[in-house]
Amino acid sequence: MNLPDEAASVALAGALVPCLRPGMVVYLDGDLGAGKTTLVRAMLRALGHAGPVKSPTYTLVEVYVVSSIYWYHFDFYRFNVPEEFVDAGLGEYFRSDSVCLVEWPDKAAGFVPAADLVVAFDFAGATGEARRVRLAAASTEGVRCLSDFQSAQAELAANCSASPAVHPSSSS
Ligand code: ADP
Ligand code: MG
Numbered sequence: 001m002n003l004p005d006e007a008a009s010v011a012l013a014g015a016l017v018p019c020l021r022p023g024m025v026v027y028l029d030g031d032l033g034a035g036k037t038t039l040v041r042a043m044l045r046a047l048g049h050a051g052p053v054k055s056p057t058y059t060l061v062e063v064y065v066v067s068s069i070y071w072y073h074f075d076f077y078r079f080n081v082p083e084e085f086v087d088a089g090l091g092e093y094f095r096s097d098s099v100c101l102v103e104w105p106d107k108a109a110g111f112v113p114a115a116d117l118v119v120a121f122d123f124a125g126a127t128g129e130a131r132r133v134r135l136a137a138a139s140t141e142g143v144r145c146l147s148d149f150q151s152a153q154a155e156l157a158a159n160c161s162a163s164p165a166v167h168p169s170s171s172s
Helices: 006-019 036-046 140-166
Strands: 025-029 061-066 069-075 098-103 117-123 131-137
Touching: 006 036, 006 131, 006 140, 025 036, 036 069, 036 098, 036 117, 117 140, 131 140
Parallel strands: 025 098, 025 117, 069 098
Antiparallel strands: 061 069, 117 131
């Protein structure tokens, strides 16, 4: 999927967030500046969170409670060894009533719970705002999530292409 500018990333976040359910683990892959935190911020905004959404690079985890669900945003970039995940007691956050959004999951490999969904960002050009993103399901819950996402996208596309047909000038 192509994201020509940041607005496209915000739109993706708005479309994806209704497909997430408590208990899900989402890995966010991609280099520094690829747009992982931007996606999380836009997801929380889409849920109605009005306060700041800062990168958890130093704090490891930021917590948001929206719609009675705990949203945990992790960033393991600064881990020297994956065992730091255990030392920090982070396993407790992965529960059936929380959605865990994880940047740099590879830095906690072997300890961070497996993903249901992987969102992978790439830079689409040498400079500028263009990004490419791939969504991959990694569990049955991930498959359900992507299927919901694709149905919503298809419905949106159908409504858009149907609208000229109901334009008043075409019925006269
Ligand atoms: P990461 O968390 O992956 O390190 P951030 O989301 O913190 O990256 O930063 C991405 C930066 O790129 C932000 O400054 C954002 O404004 C900018 N940006 C430009 N184009 C896009 C895009 N299409 N999607 C997301 N962010 C973009
Ligand atoms: Mg980040």
